Amino acid sequence: MNILGIETSCDETAAAVVRDGREILSNAVQSQIDLHAIYGGVVPELACRAHIEAVVPVVEKALEEAGTPLSRVDGIAVTCMPGLVGALLVGVTYAKSLALATGKPLVGVDHIHGHIYAVNLAFPELEYPFISLVVSGGHTSLYHSRREVEHELLGSTTDDAAGEAFDKVAKILGIGFPGGPAVERAARGRDPARIEFARTMLGPGSLDFSFSGVKTDVLYHVRGQDGKHPRALSTGEVADICAGFQEAVVDVLVEKALRACARRGVRRLAVGGGVACNGRLREKAAARGAAAGVTTYFPPGRFCTDNAAMIAGLGYHLLRAGRADDLTLDAVPTKLHRR
C-alpha cells in the first residue's frame, strides 16, 4: 500500500510516499526557515502563501522521486493538527481536493503522533509498548505508546515548550535563530556546572513540564536582579550560560522521561521532534537510560524535524485501523488537552 503524506503545519512544506508504513520511497521537504530568518520571526501571511506556492511542486516532486504516479497511490494522509491554522489549512485543503478528484481514501494525522512514528521509521526493530517524548518548538509531551495508533498522554508542558525556551534564550543572548542549534554550538566543550539554572520538577509525582522559570532565570542572570541592567557578556560567559541552560533543560527532560518509564514498567524510550537533534540530550538520555535499564531511540536529524514520511507512515496504520476521514476533515490549531 503506497501512502502519500502531506505536512504543512508550520515552517516546512513536505510531501512523501511511504510503502506499507515502512519503506520510504521519497521524502521531499521545502523549508521556510531561511525566509523567516530574514525577518527573525514568522510572518503568518507569508508562511501561508509560501505553503500555497510550494505544496503542488513538493507533492509532484515526492510522487516523481518515488516513481509512483497518483494513480498508484492507495491513500492520502495529511497533518490536520496542531499548528498554525492557516498553514494547516493549505495541506488539508489540498489533500481533500486530491481525495475528491481521485476517490482515494483520506486520513488526518496528529503531527505529534507523527513525530513518534518517525522513531519507528528509523528503527523498524523498535517494539511497542514504549514511552515517547516529543520535544520541539511548539511541543513537549510524554506518552505511553501502546501501538502505532494508540498513545496515552502522560504529561506535557504547563507553559513554554522546550524548543521555545531554547529560542527565547538564544534571543536574550543575541546568538541567532533557530535557538536550539545556536545554544548547542555555543555550549560545546564548556562546563555546564559553572552556571547553574533552575530545574523545575513540579513535584515528585508530576510528569508535566515547565520551562518558563529557567528562561526567566537566564534573563535575570544576564540583565541583573532588577532586569534593567544588562551587562556586557564575554563570549566565554555566553558559552557558559548556554551550557548551564542546556543542561538544566536536558536534566528535566531525561528525568521525567525515565520517571514515566519506571512508572509504566516500560524499558524503551523513543524521542522525537526538533529538540531530539540536541547532542547533549542524546548523550544524557542514553547514559542515564542505560543505568536505569532503559534503551533509548533517537532517530537521525532528518526524522526529528518536520517531514511528511512520518505522516505517510502513520497514515498507513490509521487507514488499516479503519480511521479514514471524509471530506469534512478540518484543521485543528490547538491540540485537545487530556483533562
Place this chain on the structure above:
Amino acid sequence: MTLMEAVADSTSAENTRQLARKLGEALRPGDVVALSGDLGAGKTQFVKGLALGAGVPDADLVTSPTFVLMNRYEGRLPVRHFDFYRVEQVDLASLGYFDLLDESATVVEWAEKAGGALGDRLEILFEATGPTLRRLTFRPLGERARDLLSRAPS
C-alpha cells in the same frame, strides 16, 4: 484618551494569577486584554489567572501560544489567547483576530506589536521591579475597556 489608570504591584507569580483572576471574572464577550512586557515578566502567568476567572477549569490548560500563535480555551465564555512574540509583521486579519472577536474574550501577549489595530482594549503593562516583583499598569483604551475595568473588583 486615558480616563483612568490603575496600578497594581505583584509580589509573585501566584499573586499575578490572583490579580488576573479577578479581572477574568468580569470578562464579557468582545473584551480585549492587551499585555505588554519583557520576557519573563509574567504575561503567561497572568493569562492562567485570567482564564480561571473566566471559568476555564484548569490553569494547566493555558500554555504559551508562541509557536501556534493562538490557543483557545472553553470557560464560561470562549477565551482566545494570542501571542505575537515570534510574529514579525502582525497582520491581524490573517491571524484570524477578527473572527469570533465578538463571541469570545481575547487576551494578547506581545500586544505592542499590533498596537492600535487591536481596537478597544484594556492595556496592561508589565514591569519588573525585582526578581519576583512586578508592577502592572492597567490602561483602558476605549469605552468597553473602561467598562471592564470598572466591573473588576480591585
